[in-house]
Amino acid sequence: MNSIDLSTTIGSLKLKNPVLLASGTVGYGNEIAQLTDISKLGGIVTKSLSLKPRNGNPPQRIVETPSGMLNAIGLANVGVEEFVKEKIPFLKELDTAIICNIAASSIEEYVECVKILTCIETINAFEINVSCPNVKEGGLIFGNDLSSVARITEQVRAVTNKPIIIKLSPNVPNISEFASVVKNEGGDAVSAINTLVGSSFDIYTRKPKIKNITGGLSGPAIKPIAIAKVLEIKRNVDIPIIGIGGIMNWKDAAEFMIVGASAVQVGTANFINPNTGNEIVDGLIEFCDRQRIQKLTELIGSYKI
Amino acid sequence: MNSIDLSTTIGSLKLKNPVLLASGTVGYGNEIAQLTDISKLGGIVTKSLSLKPRNGNPPQRIVETPSGMLNAIGLANVGVEEFVKEKIPFLKELDTAIICNIAASSIEEYVECVKILTCIETINAFEINVSCPNVKEGGLIFGNDLSSVARITEQVRAVTNKPIIIKLSPNVPNISEFASVVKNEGGDAVSAINTLVGSSFDIYTRKPKIKNITGGLSGPAIKPIAIAKVLEIKRNVDIPIIGIGGIMNWKDAAEFMIVGASAVQVGTANFINPNTGNEIVDGLIEFCDRQRIQKLTELIGSYKI
Amino acid sequence: MLIEKSVLESKRQIGEKIFQIKLRSPKIATVAKPGQFCNIKVSESDFPLLRRPFSISNVDGDSIFFVFDIHGEGTEILSQKEKGNVLDILGPLGNGFDISGDFTTAIFAAGGLGSAPFPFLAKVLGNKEIISFVGARNSSLVLQDDIPNPQIATDDGTLGYKGNVVELLSNYIVKHNLKEFRIFSCGPNPMLKALQKYSIENNFDCQISVECAMACGFGICQGCPIEASNGDGYRLVCKDGPVFNAKDVKL
Amino acid sequence: MLIEKSVLESKRQIGEKIFQIKLRSPKIATVAKPGQFCNIKVSESDFPLLRRPFSISNVDGDSIFFVFDIHGEGTEILSQKEKGNVLDILGPLGNGFDISGDFTTAIFAAGGLGSAPFPFLAKVLGNKEIISFVGARNSSLVLQDDIPNPQIATDDGTLGYKGNVVELLSNYIVKHNLKEFRIFSCGPNPMLKALQKYSIENNFDCQISVECAMACGFGICQGCPIEASNGDGYRLVCKDGPVFNAKDVKL
Numbered sequence A, B: 001m002n003s004i005d006l007s008t009t010i011g012s013l014k015l016k017n018p019v020l021l022a023s024g025t026v027g028y029g030n031e032i033a034q035l036t037d038i039s040k041l042g043g044i045v046t047k048s049l050s051l052k053p054r055n056g057n058p059p060q061r062i063v064e065t066p067s068g069m070l071n072a073i074g075l076a077n078v079g080v081e082e083f084v085k086e087k088i089p090f091l092k093e094l095d096t097a098i099i100c101n102i103a104a105s106s107i108e109e110y111v112e113c114v115k116i117l118t119c120i121e122t123i124n125a126f127e128i129n130v131s132c133p134n135v136k137e138g139g140l141i142f143g144n145d146l147s148s149v150a151r152i153t154e155q156v157r158a159v160t161n162k163p164i165i166i167k168l169s170p171n172v173p174n175i176s177e178f179a180s181v182v183k184n185e186g187g188d189a190v191s192a193i194n195t196l197v198g199s200s201f202d203i204y205t206r207k208p209k210i211k212n213i214t215g216g217l218s219g220p221a222i223k224p225i226a227i228a229k230v231l232e233i234k235r236n237v238d239i240p241i242i243g244i245g246g247i248m249n250w251k252d253a254a255e256f257m258i259v260g261a262s263a264v265q266v267g268t269a270n271f272i273n274p275n276t277g278n279e280i281v282d283g284l285i286e287f288c289d290r291q292r293i294q295k296l297t298e299l300i301g302s303y304k305i
Numbered sequence C, D: 001m002l003i004e005k006s007v008l009e010s011k012r013q014i015g016e017k018i019f020q021i022k023l024r025s026p027k028i029a030t031v032a033k034p035g036q037f038c039n040i041k042v043s044e045s046d047f048p049l050l051r052r053p054f055s056i057s058n059v060d061g062d063s064i065f066f067v068f069d070i071h072g073e074g075t076e077i078l079s080q081k082e083k084g085n086v087l088d089i090l091g092p093l094g095n096g097f098d099i100s101g102d103f104t105t106a107i108f109a110a111g112g113l114g115s116a117p118f119p120f121l122a123k124v125l126g127n128k129e130i131i132s133f134v135g136a137r138n139s140s141l142v143l144q145d146d147i148p149n150p151q152i153a154t155d156d157g158t159l160g161y162k163g164n165v166v167e168l169l170s171n172y173i174v175k176h177n178l179k180e181f182r183i184f185s186c187g188p189n190p191m192l193k194a195l196q197k198y199s200i201e202n203n204f205d206c207q208i209s210v211e212c213a214m215a216c217g218f219g220i221c222q223g224c225p226i227e228a229s230n231g232d233g234y235r236l237v238c239k240d241g242p243v244f245n246a247k248d249v250k251l
C-alpha cells in the first residue's frame, strides 16, 4: 500500500496528497490540530485575511438547511499584521502546505495583502477569495464580474512569485470563462466552488434566520452543483482545479478528482468530523490499492463520457 | 376557519389558493389525480410542451443526491397536437387553474405553440420555460441571456392575451434583472426557480450517473437558494412571483410567500407524497387561523428585515 | 394505486444482508397482482428523499411481504425497522406479470433478489405446472423459499449447477423437450439480457421484470425510461412495466 | 477536547418531552468541568448535518449525563436512541463555570432546560453552601433532580412561586440579606437578560451560560459570536463561553 503515490501539484505548488482543508473551516489551524493530525494532510487554507482586522457580521451567523448550512460570518479575521505575529509561528511548525487565503474590499487591498505576505516563507501559496457572498464591498461584486477577476489576478500576479489560486464564485452561468481569464492573467489554478447565495426565514417572526439576510450555502446539498462546475472548467480550460463543495468522505473526493480536480478541499465536514481530511487520505489510499492505481493523479479528469 | 381568504392573483389570473403543482412533476394531471384531489389546489402546471413530440433523453435520467435529486428528462412530451387531443379533455374537467408550460428550441417555436394553444379555453395561463438545463437547443442558452428572455417575452406577449409567466433560470447572478426584463416586455409574472445545473459521477465506472452528464438539481437542497432568488426579485422588481424550489410542506410555502411569492409550486415533493399540495393548503389554513391572518395574501412580501 | 400506512407485522433475516418483512396493508393486498411493486418511504424525515421501490413478494390475507437486501442507506434504514413500526407505502404500482392466455407450464427464472416476486406469482398461478430456476452468486444468496420446484444455479458452484440460470434453464428445456411454456423472469440486467437473447432466438414467450432508478414510481416524473424495440421512443418502467415482453424493449 | 464513541448506558424520560441519557465516555468524563458542553452527532448518516450541543449535566465515574428536550428533528432522533447504541461525542467544549476565587454561597439560577448543568456544578462545589432557583413555564417542566435546595418558580403558579426565577431570587437575596455569593445561571435568553440587568445594577458577581446556534462548537467556524460589552467586537460562545461574566457580553 505504501507504494501508492498520492502527491499532486497545483502549478508549482507540490502537495504530498490532494486533501486540503478549506478556508474558513479550519481557522488558523490551532484548534483543529487538537482533533486531527494536520501533518497528514496535503495542506490547509487559512481563514480569509484582510489587511485590517474585521469583526465580522452580527449574530446569528449560521443556520442549518437540508443537507447544508448557510453562513454569513462576514470574513471575521485578525488582519494581516496579527496573522503574521500570532498565527504564523504555529503554522510554521506544521509539516503541510500552508495556503493563505486573502479577501479584500478593493483591488488595492488584495495587492497590499499579498505584497506584505509574499515574503513570509511559511506561506506556500495564495488563494484569492473573490467570491465571498457575505460582505458588502468586494465579494461577489468582484467574483461575478469577469473583468474584476482579470484585474485582480493580473495585479496580484505582479507582486508575488508564489502560486496564485483564484477561488471562484459558483453564482455565475459561465464559471469556465472565469477560469479562462485567470489562466490568461497568469493565475496558477482555480478553486471551485465557494458557497452559493442562499437565505432562510423564520415564518413566525418573518425575519431572516441569519442577520445578514443572505448567506453562503455549503455542505452535501451543493455537491452536485460543484461537480458540474469543476467538470465545466475541466472541459473548457487547461488550468489546475481545486475541487470544493460538500465533500464528506473519500468517495466525494475521488468524484471531484475524476471530473477534473487536481486537489480537493474539505469545508463544512470539518465542523462535524474534524478528522475528515485524514480519513479521506486513508480512504483514497485503500481505493487506489483496490483499483490498482499507482499514482493518484491518474484519477484527475479521468471521467468517461 | 372557513372565513380565511386563500385566494391570490398572478396578474389577471385568479387562483383559489396559492398552491400549484410544478411543471414536470405532475405530468398532465391524470396519474396524480388517483392519489390526490386536484380540485383542492390553486392549479397545476402541465409538463413542458414543445411543438412536436419529444422522446426525451436516454436513461439514466435521474439520480438522488443529498436532500435533492438530479433529473435530465430532456423535455419528454407529447407535443402540442396530441396534448390538445388527448390531455385537454381530462384537464377540462378539473376545477382548478390549468397553466400550460411551454419549452422550445427557438423563439419561433415558442410563439407557434402559444399561438395554437391560446384559443384553448381550458388553459388559464402560460408558463414559458426558458430555463430547462437538459436540452441542447433552447433551455439555458435562452434562460441565462437577458436579451433572449426579453425577445421571447415580447413575442409571446404579442400572440396571446392570457397571462404569461416566465420561468426563470437560477443559474445567473442577477435574476432580478431577468424579472425586470420580463416586466418591461409585458410578462405578467415570473416563476422562480427552475433547477440548478448539477452532476454526479460513479467513481468506479467514472461515468456520469445520468446519461446527459448534467441534470437539474431540485428538492429541499435548493430551497435556501430559491428563497434568496425570490427575495432578490421582490426587493428589486414589482412583478408577481411564483416561488418554487424544495417546498415539502406548508412551512416552506409560507416562507416563500413571506419573502415575496404570490403563489408557490410544489415539484419534487409530489414524487414522494403526491398529496403534498393538499396538505399545504390545509396547513396554510391552520397557520392563518392560529396567526389570525384573514387574507393569506397578507403574507406576501411581509418579511421584516 | 394508493398510499397506505402499514404496520410492520414481522421481520425475518433470511440471508447475510437479506430480510423479509410482512406488513399489514389490507387495501394494497386486495388489489395487488404478481409482478407489481410498491414504493416505500423508509423514514419519516425528508432523508433519504425518495421512496424505494420493492416488488411485492407475496400476499397473505391483509398482509403483504417484501424481500430486500441491504444495498445503500435506504435499505439499511428499512432493515432497522421493528415490529409495530409504521411504514408509508405507495402501491400497487406497475403492470405485473401477464398470466392471461394459453400456456401449460410456467417457467420462473430468478437471479439474486429477482426471486422476490415469484412466491406471489406461484400462489396466483395455483395448480399450473411451474418449474423454477433460481440463480445467485453463491449458495448463501440463493432465495428459494416458497418457490415451486426450484433448480439452483450458483456462479461459484456452491449449490446446484455451477454456472448461470439461463444455461441451466436452456439445458432443462432441451432435455425435457418442454413445450407450451411461458417464461417469467426477474433479476440483474446481464441475466435478463442473456435470457432475452435466448428467448428471442428461440421464439419463446418470455416476460422480463426490469429495474431502474425511479423517482415517483407512478408515471409523473418520466424518470424511468426504457427503449422500445420498435424504435418508437421510450416506455416507462414504472407504469408500462416493470414487466415487459422480452421482445418489446432494449435492455 | 476529543471525540469519543460513547455507549448509551441508560435513558430515562423525566418529563413529557424531556429525557436524561447516561453515556459511557471515560475520556471526556475525566477532564470535563461544570458548565462545559459536548457536541453530539445524533445520527450515523449525514442527516441531520450538524452536531447538536448539550451541556454536561453530570459526571459519575466513567459516565456523563445529558438532559434534553425534544425541540426539533435532531433531538427527536436522539430521544429514540436505545441502551447499547453508540453515539459520537465531541467534548468537553467551552470554558465552563468559573468556581475559583472567594464566595461563600453559590446561587444557582436555572430556567427550563437551563437546569441541565447544575447537578454537575453542585457535585464539584462539594460542601459549599448552595441555594437554587429553578423556574419553568409550569410544574411539569420544572427540572430539580440533583439540584440542592431548590426554590421553585413557575409562570403559571402550578408549582412554587408564581412568577419568574429572577423575582424569586431577588426577593430571597433581600429577605435573607445574602452576602458574598456568586450567581451561576443558565436558561432562556429573556431570563438571562433580566438577571444580567439585575446583577449589574446591584453589582453582583454573576455568571451566565448562554446558548446560540453553532456549527463546529470548537472555534473554527466563527459561527457563534456574542457581542462584547466593551465594544471590542465579538466573543465566541463555543470557545470563549458558553459561560460569561454577566458584565462582559451583550445579550
Ligand SMILES: Cc1cc2nc3c(=O)[nH]c(=O)nc-3n(C[C@H](O)[C@H](O)[C@H](O)COP(=O)(O)OP(=O)(O)OC[C@H]3O[C@@H](n4cnc5c(N)ncnc54)[C@H](O)[C@@H]3O)c2cc1C
Binding pocket: B063, B064, C037, C048, C050, C051, C052, C053, C054, C055, C056, C067, C068, C069, C070, C071, C072, C073, C074, C075, C076, C113, C116, C117, C210, C211, C212, C213, C214, C242
Ligand atoms: C420495480 C423495482 C422492484 C424492485 N424490487 C426489489 C426487491 O424486491 N428487493 C430488493 O432488494 N430490491 C428491489 N429493487 C431494488 C431496490 O429498489 C434498490 O435496491 C433500493 O432502492 C436501493 O436503495 P438504497 O437506498 O439502499 O441504495 P442507494 O444506492 O443508497 O440508493 C440510491 C438511489 O438509487 C436508487 N437505486 C439504487 N439501486 C437501485 C436499483 N437496483 N434499482 C433501482 N433503483 C436503485 C435508489 O432508489 C435511490 O434513489 C427493485 C427496484 C425496482 C425499480
Ligand SMILES: Cc1cc2nc3c(=O)[nH]c(=O)nc-3n(C[C@H](O)[C@H](O)[C@H](O)COP(=O)(O)OP(=O)(O)OC[C@H]3O[C@@H](n4cnc5c(N)ncnc54)[C@H](O)[C@@H]3O)c2cc1C
Binding pocket: A063, A064, D037, D048, D050, D051, D052, D053, D054, D055, D056, D067, D068, D069, D070, D071, D072, D073, D074, D075, D076, D113, D116, D117, D210, D211, D212, D213, D214, D242
Ligand atoms: C452550549 C449549549 C448547551 C446546550 N445545552 C442544552 C441542554 O443541556 N439541553 C437541551 O435540551 N438543550 C441544550 N441546548 C440546546 C440544544 O442544542 C438544541 O435544543 C438542539 O440543538 C436542537 O436541535 P434540534 O435538531 O432538535 O432542533 P432544530 O430546531 O431542528 O435544530 C435546527 C438547528 O438549530 C440549532 N438550534 C436549535 N435550537 C437551538 C438552541 N436553543 N441553541 C442552539 N442551537 C439551536 C440546532 O443545533 C440545529 O443546528 C444547548 C445549546 C448550546 C449552544
Ligand SMILES: Cc1cc2nc3c(=O)[nH]c(=O)nc-3n(C[C@H](O)[C@H](O)[C@H](O)COP(=O)(O)O)c2cc1C
Binding pocket: A022, A023, A024, A025, A047, A048, A071, A073, A075, A101, A103, A129, A132, A167, A193, A194, A195, A217, A218, A219, A220, A222, A244, A245, A246, A247, A265, A266, A267, A268, A269, D221, D222, D223
Ligand atoms: C462557516 C464558513 C466560513 C467560510 N469562510 C470562508 C472564508 O473566509 N474564505 C473563503 O474563501 N471561503 C470560506 N468558506 C467557503 C469554504 O471554504 C468552501 O468553499 C465552501 O464551504 C464549500 O465547501 P463545503 O461544502 O465543503 O463546505 C466558508 C465556509 C463556511 C461554511
Ligand SMILES: Cc1cc2nc3c(=O)[nH]c(=O)nc-3n(C[C@H](O)[C@H](O)[C@H](O)COP(=O)(O)O)c2cc1C
Binding pocket: B022, B023, B024, B025, B047, B048, B071, B073, B075, B101, B103, B129, B132, B167, B193, B194, B195, B217, B218, B219, B220, B222, B244, B245, B246, B247, B265, B266, B267, B268, B269, C221, C222, C223
Ligand atoms: C423530474 C423533473 C422534471 C421537470 N420537468 C420540468 C419541465 O418539463 N418544465 C419545467 O418548467 N420545469 C420542470 N422541472 C422543474 C420543476 O418544475 C421545478 O422548477 C424544480 O423541480 C424545483 O422545484 P422542486 O425543488 O420543488 O422540485 C422538472 C423537475 C423535475 C424534478
Ligand code: FES
Binding pocket: C213, C214, C215, C216, C217, C218, C219, C220, C221, C222, C223, C224, C236, C237, C238, C239
Ligand atoms: S419513476 Fe416517475 S415516471 Fe417512472
Ligand code: FES
Binding pocket: D213, D214, D215, D216, D217, D218, D219, D220, D221, D222, D223, D224, D236, D237, D238, D239
Ligand atoms: S460554533 Fe464554530 S466557532 Fe463557535
